Amino acid sequence: MAKINEVAEAAGVSISTVSYALSGKRPISPDTRRRIEEAVRTLGYSPNAGARMLAGSRTQIFALTEPLRKDTHAPTHMAFVLATAVAARRNDYDILLLTDEDAKAGMGRVAANGLVDAILVLDVAPDDERVQLARGITTPTIFIGVPDDHEGLICVDLDFAAATALAVDRLADAGHTTIGMIGHPDVSYEKSNFPPRVRAAFEARARERGLETDFGLSGTKRTSRSETRRTVARLLEAGATGFVLHCTEEAHAVALADLAERGLGIPDDISIVSVGASFDAGAFPTPLDSIPLVPQASCDLAVELALRSLGDDRPEPGLRLIAPMYVSRGSVTVARKASESDSPPLRTSAPREGLL
Amino acid sequence: MAKINEVAEAAGVSISTVSYALSGKRPISPDTRRRIEEAVRTLGYSPNAGARMLAGSRTQIFALTEPLRKDTHAPTHMAFVLATAVAARRNDYDILLLTDEDAKAGMGRVAANGLVDAILVLDVAPDDERVQLARGITTPTIFIGVPDDHEGLICVDLDFAAATALAVDRLADAGHTTIGMIGHPDVSYEKSNFPPRVRAAFEARARERGLETDFGLSGTKRTSRSETRRTVARLLEAGATGFVLHCTEEAHAVALADLAERGLGIPDDISIVSVGASFDAGAFPTPLDSIPLVPQASCDLAVELALRSLGDDRPEPGLRLIAPMYVSRGSVTVARKASESDSPPLRTSAPREGLL
DNA sequence: GCGTTTCCGCGAAGCGCTTCGACGATAACG
DNA sequence: CGTTATCGTCGAAGCGCTTCGCGGAAACGC
Numbered sequence: 001m002a003k004i005n006e007v008a009e010a011a012g013v014s015i016s017t018v019s020y021a022l023s024g025k026r027p028i029s030p031d032t033r034r035r036i037e038e039a040v041r042t043l044g045y046s047p048n049a050g051a052r053m054l055a056g057s058r059t060q061i062f063a064l065t066e067p068l069r070k071d072t073h074a075p076t077h078m079a080f081v082l083a084t085a086v087a088a089r090r091n092d093y094d095i096l097l098l099t100d101e102d103a104k105a106g107m108g109r110v111a112a113n114g115l116v117d118a119i120l121v122l123d124v125a126p127d128d129e130r131v132q133l134a135r136g137i138t139t140p141t142i143f144i145g146v147p148d149d150h151e152g153l154i155c156v157d158l159d160f161a162a163a164t165a166l167a168v169d170r171l172a173d174a175g176h177t178t179i180g181m182i183g184h185p186d187v188s189y190e191k192s193n194f195p196p197r198v199r200a201a202f203e204a205r206a207r208e209r210g211l212e213t214d215f216g217l218s219g220t221k222r223t224s225r226s227e228t229r230r231t232v233a234r235l236l237e238a239g240a241t242g243f244v245l246h247c248t249e250e251a252h253a254v255a256l257a258d259l260a261e262r263g264l265g266i267p268d269d270i271s272i273v274s275v276g277a278s279f280d281a282g283a284f285p286t287p288l289d290s291i292p293l294v295p296q297a298s299c300d301l302a303v304e305l306a307l308r309s310l311g312d313d314r315p316e317p318g319l320r321l322i323a324p325m326y327v328s329r330g331s332v333t334v335a336r337k338a339s340e341s342d343s344p345p346l347r348t349s350a351p352r353e354g355l356l
Numbered sequence: 357m358a359k360i361n362e363v364a365e366a367a368g369v370s371i372s373t374v375s376y377a378l379s380g381k382r383p384i385s386p387d388t389r390r391r392i393e394e395a396v397r398t399l400g401y402s403p404n405a406g407a408r409m410l411a412g413s414r415t416q417i418f419a420l421t422e423p424l425r426k427d428t429h430a431p432t433h434m435a436f437v438l439a440t441a442v443a444a445r446r447n448d449y450d451i452l453l454l455t456d457e458d459a460k461a462g463m464g465r466v467a468a469n470g471l472v473d474a475i476l477v478l479d480v481a482p483d484d485e486r487v488q489l490a491r492g493i494t495t496p497t498i499f500i501g502v503p504d505d506h507e508g509l510i511c512v513d514l515d516f517a518a519a520t521a522l523a524v525d526r527l528a529d530a531g532h533t534t535i536g537m538i539g540h541p542d543v544s545y546e547k548s549n550f551p552p553r554v555r556a557a558f559e560a561r562a563r564e565r566g567l568e569t570d571f572g573l574s575g576t577k578r579t580s581r582s583e584t585r586r587t588v589a590r591l592l593e594a595g596a597t598g599f600v601l602h603c604t605e606e607a608h609a610v611a612l613a614d615l616a617e618r619g620l621g622i623p624d625d626i627s628i629v630s631v632g633a634s635f636d637a638g639a640f641p642t643p644l645d646s647i648p649l650v651p652q653a654s655c656d657l658a659v660e661l662a663l664r665s666l667g668d669d670r671p672e673p674g675l676r677l678i679a680p681m682y683v684s685r686g687s688v689t690v691a692r693k694a695s696e697s698d699s700p701p702l703r704t705s706a707p708r709e710g711l712l
Numbered sequence: 713g714c715g716t717t718t719c720c721g722c723g724a725a726g727c728g729c730t731t732c733g734a735c736g737a738t739a740a741c742g
Numbered sequence: 743c744g745t746t747a748t749c750g751t752c753g754a755a756g757c758g759c760t761t762c763g764c765g766g767a768a769a770c771g772c
Contacts, residue, residue, distance in 0.1 A: 014723070015722090017720080027719070032721080054726095057727095
């Protein structure tokens with residue numbers, strides 16, 4: 001724990017010179033700079049964080065607020081936390097975690113005591129309480145996700161509506177006239193901000209394209225094997241030849257296995273597009289066309305916006321929707337005409353209850 | 357962002373009086389205290405974090421280092437992070453997240469610049485690199501998990517060995533003579549610190565009790581439906597009538613479903629004990645006897661040790677193993693004698709490959 | 713050759729808080 | 743009634759850093 005004055009002495013310069021040499025905010029002669037750097041190295045000097053916060057105007061810390069609700073899908077969530085932390089570190093920022101009750105209360109606290117330079121909001125609910133809080137503080141706040149009421153906020157997210165429309169279009173272009181969607185567990189449509197957007201876009205676009213649709217869940221509180229299978233059966237009964245999957249990795253796997261069990265081939269019998277998955281939809285036994293949710297894209301942008309909020313070119317409030325990207329893997333093909341298709345085998349195996 | 361001097365003026369006292377009133381470190385007359393508290397309230401005063409760090413000797417921040425490796429089991433992990441954060445907040449501490457590469461590098465950094473008062477280590481690997489690092493810094497460091505080489509460290513964890521022995525004992529006491537274990541995916545035995553301890557204890561205790569054992573994995577890189585089923589088949593072939601489950605929730609579910617499919621009842625045909633699960637083993641269609649891993653227990657203790665490390669009664673280095681607790685739910689019963697048992701139906705259904 | 717820049721480096725003033733020592737004033741004591 | 747504790751409060755000295763303004767010396771211009 002060497003201090004700046006020790007470095008200054010060792011290098012034979014003044015304290016302020018050391019500071020300027022390290023921050024680069026004023027020119028320092030090459031020779032002096034070298035001596036300082038050496039002193040820093042031999043002493044193992046590292047500027048005290050508290051002193052920097054107090055003297056400088058930056059804390060080099062972002063808060064990350066995430067309630068970690070029971071229904072939070074852990075793997076997806078972890079991907080976002082990781083992406084955020086990495087993006088922050090790349091810009092010399094640390095992440096302070098606000099979870100549970102403190103996800104909300106902590107925002108006010110860290111804004112008031114100046115512990116953080118900006119706040120990143122994860123795990124956004126449609127009616128998120130943190131929206132009001134964000135409006136009441138001066139600490140820049142970036143939402144990763146879009147709450148229903150987002151007026152005046154800065155929000156970053158995948159353009160789920162465009163992504164879903166793109167998926168529907170692919171299926172429509174391939175001649176499918178009846179398409180189905182397997183959605184997330186029921187609870188996600190209340191607690192999470194994007195599943196409703198996907199569902200709405202699915203139905204809206206299908207209407208625009210004149211397609212028949214059906215929609216089913218993949219669980220109630222969490223992904224359930226039986227409910228997913230029930231939905232698959234239902235979509236098939238409705239005559240869907242194109243599936244849009246917007247659900248967990250487990251539900252994807254269950255649906256694929258179910259189709260395989262029924263003897264239905266992909267894409268020959270059923271075309272599939274996965275929308276908004278943060279896992280690798282190409283890693284299934286049958287790789288799936290996918291419009292992925294890339295945490296890194298959102299998180300990088302969120303961190304960039306946070307940084308800009310601290311500088312001169314403050315970003316305007318508003319949505320920043322990331323354009324969807326279609327990854328083709330051969331799971332979509334032209335629909336067979338009704339005439340040439342044998343009626344799909346609708347063997348309904350009584351699904352067992354319980355987990356996956 | 358009112359400052360302490362504004363509070364002092366508003367209350368008509370000196371700055372130091374305000375400080376003492378808020379910290380309670382010196383007696384203040386009731387009247388003065390009241391005036392100060394009112395001033396604090398009306399001004400919305402909150403002491404500046406940077407200034408406190410600099411002037412006081414505490415930062416009120418703990419670092420939480422967690423690599424978040426690809427093989428990290430997200431739900432379990434999330435439970436630990438949550439428990440740690442809650443315990444920390446209860447003691448007025450915030451959590452700074454160090455992930456990915458920074459899980460290691462960041463430890464050195466925050467120790468050097470005095471950003472945190474202590475470091476909590478999660479996601480501990482048998483040969484964890486952070487062990488060496490911890491030995492080289494003066495910032496108190498608490499491991500939640502036990503690395504192979506833990507000399508001189510403070511480690512907190514469930515006593516997995518005792519927990520496993522307890523499970524084996526229950527089965528042995530119930531008269532089971534051949535028992536099997538379904539373990540975590542293969543990768544966990546390299547990357548994670550406790551699965552090896554469970555496996556070793558399982559075999560050691562069974563030997564002591566004179567039992568036959570068999571052991572199988574529930575996946576390679578992650579839980580896999582097919583591998584889990586293969587293991588179930590294998591344990592049954594080996595003649596196991598008692599199962600110890602030490603695997604993910606998904607693997608539990610798959611194993612239970614598999615047994616049900618084979619027409620094997622619990623506990624009539626097979627007795628089961630779940631060991632070291634951080635989810636609710638009572639929530640399956642058949643509730644399971646369980647010796648749970650309670651994140652809160654470990655994390656509360658870890659935070660307590662961290663706090664004590666900052667005070668006078670510094671805790672000694674060494675392991676702090678939490679005593680296991682057996683939760684009985686009726687999934688273990690006395691073994692049927694070989695004579696009265698019909699040979700278990702070993703219908704081997706060709707398991708499909710892939711995810712769950 | 714002298715005034716003017718430019719370049720580098722220095723000193724000192726904070727940043728907002730904690731904490732030590734001191735100091736009246738009142739209470740307790742013999 | 744004088745002396746010693748006790749209580750409640752205050753002033754001031756830092757904590758370790760950043761940053762502003764200043765000034766000496768070297769380089770430049772005419």
